[in-house]
Amino acid sequence: MKGFDADVVIVGGGLVGASLALALARAGRRVTLLEGQVPDFSRITEGWDARIYAVSPANRRFLEGLGAWPDASRLGTIARMEVHGDAGGEIDFDAREAGGKALAWIAENRWLLAALWASLAEAGVDVLSGAKPVSLATRADAAELTLSDGRRLVARLAVGADGANSWVREQAGLTARVDAYGQSGVVANFACEKPHGDVARQWFTGDSILAWLPMAGKHVSMVWSTFEPDALLAQGDDAFCAKVAEAGGFELGQLSLVSRPAAFPLRLIRPEAVVAERVALVGDAAHTVHPLAGQGVNLGFQDAATLAGLIASARDAGDWLLLRRYQRARREAVTAMQLTCDGLFKLFHGKGLPGLPWLRNTGLNLTNRLTPLKRELVRHAIGF
Numbered sequence: 001m002k003g004f005d006a007d008v009v010i011v012g013g014g015l016v017g018a019s020l021a022l023a024l025a026r027a028g029r030r031v032t033l034l035e036g037q038v039p040d041f042s043r044i045t046e047g048w049d050a051r052i053y054a055v056s057p058a059n060r061r062f063l064e065g066l067g068a069w070p071d072a073s074r075l076g077t078i079a080r081m082e083v084h085g086d087a088g089g090e091i092d093f094d095a096r097e098a099g100g101k102a103l104a105w106i107a108e109n110r111w112l113l114a115a116l117w118a119s120l121a122e123a124g125v126d127v128l129s130g131a132k133p134v135s136l137a138t139r140a141d142a143a144e145l146t147l148s149d150g151r152r153l154v155a156r157l158a159v160g161a162d163g164a165n166s167w168v169r170e171q172a173g174l175t176a177r178v179d180a181y182g183q184s185g186v187v188a189n190f191a192c193e194k195p196h197g198d199v200a201r202q203w204f205t206g207d208s209i210l211a212w213l214p215m216a217g218k219h220v221s222m223v224w225s226t227f228e229p230d231a232l233l234a235q236g237d238d239a240f241c242a243k244v245a246e247a248g249g250f251e252l253g254q255l256s257l258v259s260r261p262a263a264f265p266l267r268l269i270r271p272e273a274v275v276a277e278r279v280a281l282v283g284d285a286a287h288t289v290h291p292l293a294g295q296g297v298n299l300g301f302q303d304a305a306t307l308a309g310l311i312a313s314a315r316d317a318g319d320w321l322l323l324r325r326y327q328r329a330r331r332e333a334v335t336a337m338q339l340t341c342d343g344l345f346k347l348f349h350g351k352g353l354p355g356l357p358w359l360r361n362t363g364l365n366l367t368n369r370l371t372p373l374k375r376e377l378v379r380h381a382i383g384f
Contacts, residue, residue: 006032007127007317009145009155011133011168013039015053015109016283016300017161020064023308025123028316032153033135034145043116044075047110048189052221053076053211054200054294059301073275076106076215079198081215086206086348089365103200104294106213106221127154136171136279143278143318158279159307164269164320166285167178174281176271181345183208184229184332185291190241192218193253201248202292204348204360205232209292210247214217219258223291229263266290274330274338282306287334290341299334304332355368 008024010017013035021033057062079102081093095103120127131147134192136158138144143158160168169176196214203210208226215221222244226232235243241255269288274281282331307326311317347360 002144003207004030004155005153006030006155008032008311009143009153009156010161011145012158012161012283012285013111013117013127014161014283015116015297015371016304017159017254019063019066019068019114019301020159020161020282020304020308021125022060022068022119022123022361023304024311025120025125027308027312029311030122030126030267031317032155032225033120034128034131034147034153036129039117041108041110041117044110044114046122048215048259049110050187050189050221050262051109052106052187052189052215053112054104055112055295055301056295057100057102058300059103059298059305062301062305063112066116066119068115070107070111074108074111076213076218076219076221076301077101078103078106078200079157079215081200081202084201084203085202085360086120087360089362091111091365099157101350102198106215108215118330122270127207131168136168138172138276138278139316140277147165151192153319153373156316157278157280157311157323161282161284162285164255164267164284164288165170165205166281168279169271169281169285172276172279172281174271174273174279179268179270181225181266181268183225183227183266183289184225184263185266186224186229186232186263187222188240188244188257189215189219189221189259190244190255191258192220194251196220196252201251205247207349208243209345209348210244211292212295214247219251219266220255223294225266232359233261233263249305269340272339273327274302275327277320280323281328282307284332287338289338290345292344293337293341294338295341299337301334303330329368364374 007029009032010021011034013033021031024031051357066232079095109323131149133145134148135146142154145153198214201212211223213222245255262371274286289296306329314322
């Protein structure tokens, strides 16, 4: 590799970027991971992380294969899911319907990240921190990154794993359509009076979507997609807990906060392409979805698994035909999830058409009674 610093340089050391770096290193590729600041895990056991993810069985297998699955003591299990419509509609999904043990596992961001980063050095990933990329240039055979401290990195491929506001995407000239939902996701973790029973609960209220996700012990993580986040965040702790408990029909009794609530805007991001000359995008840099199905990080992990699988034995990690194969391989799954989540959002927030509430709630009830269809939906969701 004379003249090259790495096969692949990855910008962004979050979950998707770190998993891609680890997968490539395990396959014997030279990888440089560029992250502005190395995460500090020295206080990982203190408190709870408000950023949580529902990791599918397929992606658990991916992470376990990398030796990067977190300690079970802080994992929650979704064995069953209950979904409630805004006018009496209900549907439930059970992993046992598809012969699985769980629909997903709930993991805190920092525990997932710690498991990945613990393996990076051992796998031979070159981690660079303390400097930001300031320019990206490509030519027929290489990508070159210039850093804020003057260093230059030359690789066969540059990967943008740098989030929804991707710098790499912008530098590569990959334009994206961004549609704001007008909602924010308000997140917080709670201790529950009653056991959650490994059940995820979701309510479509007509103007918001509330989800409770089971964490380790008697704890749940909440994601409340709402048009009025400031009204929720402005309440005191006791009033906030009471509001959340009441919105869920007190199914888990009284709630008490164990992490501070926070909010983030919800947007649908669809780049026209996720590859360019010597550049590829993964994770939120390549796509975002509404969190109502909890599939954002799962799409990202599959980006990483797919790209790593293609690069693993390739002579040239940045070959244009290989990058096109990656884009084609991911397009169907990503587009299907974006359309599904966007469609559900519009279906359960639409108010203009007479009979729409009846239609969406009747649809939930009808699907709930069609056991073969439900089984296939579960099998698809858990990757069987």
